[in-house]
Amino acid sequence: MHPVLKTVLQRLGLGLLTLFVVSVLIFASLEMLPGGFAQAILGQGATPETVAAFNRELGLDRPATIRYLEWIWNVLHGNFGYSYAGAGGSIKKSVSAIIAPRLYNTFFLAIMTAVIAVPLALFLGIMAALYRNSLYDRAVNAVTLTTIATPEFFIAYLLMFFLAIKVRWFPSLSTVSEDTSFLEHIYRAALPAITLTLVIVAHMMRMTRAALINLLSSPYMEMARLKGVSQRDAVIQHALPNAWAPIATVIAFNLAYLVVGVVVVEVVFVYPGIGQLMVDSVSSRNMPVVQACALIFAATYILLNLSADIVSIVTNPRLLHPK
């Protein structure tokens, strides 16, 4: 079998196993938390009878293993279940329906940020490697380190203050709904996207620079120079093709962060993403929603890491063209 295909299948298999383990862990840890959905909804004053009745209504009185198995059985059939919230009443809301718009928003923001941040980081990194130890190199390192070291909510408020309040280029709140048009969505998501770009660029840029510089002392780079290849072409044509693997790994890591780790930025800009939804659901013990979010997060990590692995295979002739 072709090595790329083999790796993809292997990783996907392992990925499914990981998803299963994640779902067990999340389920078990939520079980271990004190209180439950009923207490969270009914409040501290609720009598034990009401709580018990409520739990019976939701089926929460049954043993955890049964509930877990039932849930996973449904998931395997494409049914993520129904939200506990509003379960007793007439409006029974499916988890998919709750998550879908939030997920769209999250991916929208993530892709928008990636489109800005990844090329920017690569460009800055390559230039830094090319002009290493120059004023430019030191300046770009200092600036990106500062932005990564500053708490993201602080960057968010700074941007909001200058770009939204002082010069009024962008709205300070990023409220969007299903009716928001594509361009309007971009406009509204601009501040969170810029904030996230500032947060993730440093890591990717520094890895690009380090991966390239690491190769510059290799004999084939000296050979390239002695063949009369200019410094710029040597870095781009001779070093970069050998540096993709570590760079792709770091990019994948940061893109995953854009999906799973942006709750603070969502809160600051009141952007209706999946991070906020998950935090709310955990505090209300809304198990089906939490489980679905956790699976999405895990799947994001797995798929992005898989893509990074594929990049490292495809860019490495030793793996792509075995002897």
Next chain:
Amino acid sequence: MKSDNRQRVKGEALLEIRGLRIEGNSDGVWHPIVKGVDLTLKRGEVLGLIGESGAGKSTIGLAAMGFARPGCRIVDGAIMFDGIDLRAAPEDAKRKLWGARIAYVAQSAAASFNPAHRLIDQTVETAVRDGLMTRDKAVADAIDLYGRLQLPNPRTIGERYPHQVSGGQLQRAMTAMAMSCRPDLIIFDEPTTALDVTTQVEVLAAMRNIVEEFHTAAIYITHDLAVVAQMADRIMVLRHGLEVEEAPTREMLREPREDYTKTLWAVRKLAKEESISDDVTLSVRNVDASYSGVVKVLDNVTVSLPRGRTVAVVGESGSGKSTLARAITGLLPPARGEILFNGKPLPRALKDRDKDTLRRIQMIYQSADTSLNPKQTVRDILGRPLEFYHAVKGAARDRKVAELLDSIELDESYIDRLPGELSGGQKQRISIARALAAGPDIIICDEVTSALDQIVQEEILTLLMKLQKDTNVSYLFITHDIATVRAISDEIVVMHRGKVVQQGPKTQVLNPPFPAYTELLLSSVPQMDPDWLTNLLAERARAKVKA
């Protein structure tokens, strides 16, 4: 591409170096590497630069291109290439010369080819970039060069990536790359040092032919006099950054003037008196071993090692020499066969052997740099086996360490040094002392002199022989170098592709009649005779015709 001029007609001076001084930086201090060297090279002439490591050979070779490695700087002197002052020329001007008019062939082709690009793309890169040829023409020309350099399948080999071809083929491909723009000058920097002798012959022949064919001037850098004798019209001997002497090849070989040049022959004269014994201490019987379970790296190997004697295991890379060592030490348990040690079977795996068995079989590795812990002092390195195997502690241990240092001819003052503060030869001595500290019956020496200069090699081999006399230890001496084999062994085992071709006393193995592979191996070892390569090739061609 006219190359009918097969005679070596030397033209006017192409490269002139006067009073070259180069400094290198270590730990922030600049110290001299090349201390005033003059060199003249005519068109079509091949100059051999030889000397031990640290003599400044490669540094001079690169300086001939107007290039200094990072951490080096050219401080004084003139470098004139065909009327161009390379010291004054800006980087841009030099870049136009590099690859096009002056080309470089590096020691390790495997490391110097970019692993991400196909051979053909790297071969034609300079010619296409500088607009000397269209890509199609350059590719056709590269295929022609591959053919002239005797590469297999010249039409398609360029489509391969560097990892897909062998070391000898890569080295020839690198020569094709250097030749692609028909440069006036090629710098060959130890181009065959990393190759097996059997491969070296073909590469040397290919390089020599093509340089002659295109009337290219070359600087051929090596530490091997016999190799340079085949390649060069003139030889310059360097030491500590200074010229020792310079003469036409035949003259230099016939009557070297300087004492230093004469010592370069010394190791080849070192030879142990062969002594045979039937008292076998280690006996490897019908052993098979493999890493993957599929390909047998050792195939039915039977070898015996007499007590107090030296058995040299010789073969090219991939012959299974080092795997044999791993099987004996238990690092790679054999799949089949048995190993008897003092008459009793050895447990296959390392973890099943008791401490006393472990103590009795010790190992010394090729690279003392990587086999000594850089953070441990000599006291700890040698003290550890003393404590572990003999439970000697404190002052008694330090006394033993001092004795060990004495036995390897190092002063007691070395006891608190770190490996980084020792020379290559001294580090290898410490490795030997570490093995001795255990008080072993057998020491397996895996290419222990391969990374050392000839003079240091001789010292280490002499030391090993002295220690054998004193302690009656047996050596299993793994090497690819026939001169070393001659110097140290009582018996010789010849290995090829995992099989033992021959085991016997030294005089028997090194004298006819030879099995076919032994003959190939022995005849491939370069000789001081400048006609050796020519004669060998003629002889092989005749044999081929006969067959």
